[in-house]
Amino acid sequence: MSAADWYAHKSLGDGLFWIQERFYQSDNRANIWLLRGTHQDVVIDTGLGLRSLPDYIDSKGLLGKDPQRKNPLLAIATHAHFDHSGACTSSNRWASTAQSDREIAEAPCPGWRARNYKVKAVQPTHILxxxxxxxxxxxxxxxxxxxxxxxxxxxxxxxxxxxxxxxxxxxxxxxxxxxxxxxxxxxxxxxxxxxxxxxxxQVDQVLPGHYxxxxxxxxxxxxxxxxxxxxxxxxxxxxxxxxxxxxxxxxxxxxxxxx
Ligand SMILES: [Zn+2]
Known part of the structure; x- marks a missing residue:
């Protein structure tokens, strides 16, 4: 399954997008927020990381643009739990991977099994x-x-x-x-x-990690x-x-x- 099929999104206006993993059918399914700025865009939480979120965002033309270039995209995990940090974490231990085959309505690739899944480690560029x-x-x-x-x-x-x-x-x-x-x-x-x-x-609207x-x-x-x-x-x-x-x-x- 391609990244374009794995996710879905909705524009909430004013440069804010809500993205979800369509085939992860669980209470653990996290909200992914994309917020555009004039110089840089940011994705807040990244889901499971089973398919490429940057590929999806790119394929749907969601990044802000000036006439010269697409905005750079920054990814921030609100915390290290697996349903939020996708490929953003450097440690599988902290990511606490926990999911079952029942929660994945369509496998992201042939033969995929939840028990074999692990978060692919990356080094964070910055600890907030x-x-x-x-x-x-x-x-x-x-x-x-x-x-x-x-x-x-x-x-x-x-x-x-x-x-x-x-x-x-x-x-x-x-x-x-x-x-x-x-x-x-x-x-x-x-x-x-x-x-x-x-x-x-100081707060009018809350964009939460779930629901x-x-x-x-x-x-x-x-x-x-x-x-x-x-x-x-x-x-x-x-x-x-x-x-x-x-x-x-x-x-x-x-x-x-x-x-
Ligand atoms: Zn959590």
């Missing part, structure tokens, strides 16, 4: 830090380090346009704080920061809901049990070769 600013020309994205779901989770904040690309820090579904590198008290602090962004009117986009009121409700649940019912045992089970399950996957 809190406060870094990614300059796309007419747009700037500020890096917010928001640990809790994972140690390295980030959000990208377009302050001028009040957009928040939130990865798995927050989406409109059950938030996951029980993975091996999750941390509940860090997650509470990150949610307090999200509430602060809403209270100071649909939503607005500031919903962001406030989700973040305050998590804080009150985590503070009133820490569920230390179940968090510990889930983390242990998840760690064992992830170690049981022993990827051997990619197609």
């Amino acid at each position: 830090q809190e406060g870094d600013v990614i300059n796309l020309g007419d747009r700037q994205l500020t890096v917010l380090h928001m640990p809790g779901h994972s140690r390295g989770s980030i959000c990208l904040h377009d302050r001028d346009n009040k957009l928040l690309f939130s990865g798995d820090v927050v989406y409109d579904g059950a938030m996951i704080d029980w993975l091996p590198y999750s941390h509940v008290s860090d997650y509470i602090s990150s949610c307090e920061r999200l509430v602060g962004l809403v209270d100071s009117e 649909n986009a939503f607005g500031a009121k919903r962001l406030h409700r989700i973040a305050t809901g998590y804080i009150s649940r985590a503070e009133t019912c820490p569920a230390k045992f179940s968090t510990f049990a889930w983390r242990t089970l998840a760690g064992v399950a992830l170690r049981a996957f022993n990827p051997r070769s990619a197609c």
